[in-house]
Amino acid sequence: MIDFYFAPTPNGWKVAIMLEECGLEYTPILMNLGEGEQFKPGFLAISPNAKMPAIVDHDPPAAYGSDPVPVFESGAILLYLAEKTGRFAPPDTDRRARKELMEWLFWQVGNQGPMGGQLSHFRNYAPEDQREYGFNRYLGEYDRNLGVLENRLDGRDYILGDYSIADMLAFPWAFIAKPLGASLEAFPNVAAWRGRLKERPAVQAAINLWKDRQNRGQTRVDNNKVLFNQSAASLKGG
Numbered sequence: 001m002i003d004f005y006f007a008p009t010p011n012g013w014k015v016a017i018m019l020e021e022c023g024l025e026y027t028p029i030l031m032n033l034g035e036g037e038q039f040k041p042g043f044l045a046i047s048p049n050a051k052m053p054a055i056v057d058h059d060p061p062a063a064y065g066s067d068p069v070p071v072f073e074s075g076a077i078l079l080y081l082a083e084k085t086g087r088f089a090p091p092d093t094d095r096r097a098r099k100e101l102m103e104w105l106f107w108q109v110g111n112q113g114p115m116g117g118q119l120s121h122f123r124n125y126a127p128e129d130q131r132e133y134g135f136n137r138y139l140g141e142y143d144r145n146l147g148v149l150e151n152r153l154d155g156r157d158y159i160l161g162d163y164s165i166a167d168m169l170a171f172p173w174a175f176i177a178k179p180l181g182a183s184l185e186a187f188p189n190v191a192a193w194r195g196r197l198k199e200r201p202a203v204q205a206a207i208n209l210w211k212d213r214q215n216r217g218q219t220r221v222d223n224n225k226v227l228f229n230q231s232a233a234s235l236k237g238g
Helices: 010-022 074-085 095-125 132-152 165-175 188-198 201-208 232-236
Strands: 002-006 026-030 054-057 069-072
Touching: 002 010, 010 074, 010 095, 010 165, 010 201, 054 074, 069 074, 074 095, 074 165, 095 132, 095 165, 132 165, 132 188, 165 188, 188 201
Parallel strands: 002 026
Antiparallel strands: 002 054, 054 069
């Protein structure tokens, strides 16, 4: 059994997709981020960055020993689950394919994801009178990353050729392009890839997990000081 600490966001969907694709038994634990549940000591012991998603695997592979294994950060979780199940990642013996997997995992968590997250902030949650510069800045970076993905998908159905955790990691931030104020019109390869993933039952199940609990702009900078404007003091409950 896997405990899955989750909120219905693009980063949460990444792990939900993998759990559903692998048919792993898991218990979803909804995180109330606006109330600060991510800063509770019990969760910080699992996720020191005070961010979801995170998992605790109560039936880890033998190489990890018998104690439950906590994993935080979406890319690390997907890689752990791929190694646990032997699915959706090239084998270690294929070093070139494994190198490409790592490149695209790091690209997503270091580029596409953070730029999309900042774009979402300035599109949906920042004070109205402070949005323009940040929105334009991150819209450009989000668009640039769509261009990177567009080029990679030229002649490929999926990022590595075969469907993998690289696709699961990148899909959620492309899935919400329109709500972010962006468009896929200039990126036909990305649009087609997005459409292929949308048809997968596991992807649909992940997107629908606690769909009614999404933050659709209700919790913003001007009405919540827990979720926004965090600092090191937040990790101490301050």
